[in-house]
Amino acid sequence: MRFLKNATVVSLAAALLFYGAMQNASADKLDDVIEAGKVRCGVVLDFPPIGYRDAKNEPAGFDVEYCKDLAKAMDVDFELIPVTWAERLPVIVNNRADVVFGGTSDTLERAKTVGFTIPYAIYYHQAVVGKDSGIETFDDLKGKRVAAAVGTVPEIEFLKYAEQWDTNDLYQGYQSENEVFLAVAQGKVDAGITTNTAVKPIAEKYDNIIAGPRMPWTTDFTSVVGPRKDFGWLNYLNLFVTHQVRSGRYQELWDQFVGGEAPELRIPGVFY
Numbered sequence: 682m683r684f685l686k687n688a689t690v691v692s693l694a695a696a697l698l699f700y701g702a703m704q705n706a707s708a709d710k711l712d713d714v715i716e717a718g719k720v721r722c723g724v725v726l727d728f729p730p731i732g733y734r735d736a737k738n739e740p741a742g743f744d745v746e747y748c749k750d751l752a753k754a755m756d757v758d759f760e761l762i763p764v765t766w767a768e769r770l771p772v773i774v775n776n777r778a779d780v781v782f783g784g785t786s787d788t789l790e791r792a793k794t795v796g797f798t799i800p801y802a803i804y805y806h807q808a809v810v811g812k813d814s815g816i817e818t819f820d821d822l823k824g825k826r827v828a829a830a831v832g833t834v835p836e837i838e839f840l841k842y843a844e845q846w847d848t849n850d851l852y853q854g855y856q857s858e859n860e861v862f863l864a865v866a867q868g869k870v871d872a873g874i875t876t877n878t879a880v881k882p883i884a885e886k887y888d889n890i891i892a893g894p895r896m897p898w899t900t901d902f903t904s905v906v907g908p909r910k911d912f913g914w915l916n917y918l919n920l921f922v923t924h925q926v927r928s929g930r931y932q933e934l935w936d937q938f939v940g941g942e943a944p945e946l947r948i949p950g951v952f953y
Contacts, residue, residue, distance in 0.1 A: 808893030881940035
């Protein structure tokens, strides 16, 4: 009888240990965030108007609002953790943040370190043009004076077309995008190429500059970042991204901070 009693105790202890192990194995970042009652969001704040500090030095922008929306959807509080471009992945790996909203391109190399959701925002290059330039399409840039910042992707990509058009002599490179915008405003060039997110604030700053055509080269697909092995958390974040689109919130925030129609997040020939 004593042997049976001891065996029962041992079996019960083993069962409790197994149950505890199973509970720990099934828990993931989603459970952790809910239990903590707070989601910690890494956000880049030197990427206006997507992430920046407003006149009161408070965090603002598209990504900041996405963090707040996530917290609201989960019925938890939020903590904004300012990060640099270089800190976007380490802040997840070191568990300083639960998620990063930071315009992070979903490269295969980065995916070895962190997990990515489906795209939540897409950036592309776009021209700002003089109001009276007559430029409406990309082909209208042929024969026009075009500028971009030296050494940037817009310069590298546009010069390929300028070479085909034999219009290299009409191209002008500047050391900064601010110089490019000023050149357009002063009529030194007809168009300047930048990222689409900068178009709205520049058009609002200069009365004689308007939004121009989108550039035809590859877009930059960016994803929400989370821990690589937390599949439950990443699945939840994927669903959050789709609900932002389905509810119209994605378009609302894009229109507020960037302006115009929000980019299509679905990739032709791919499931999402």
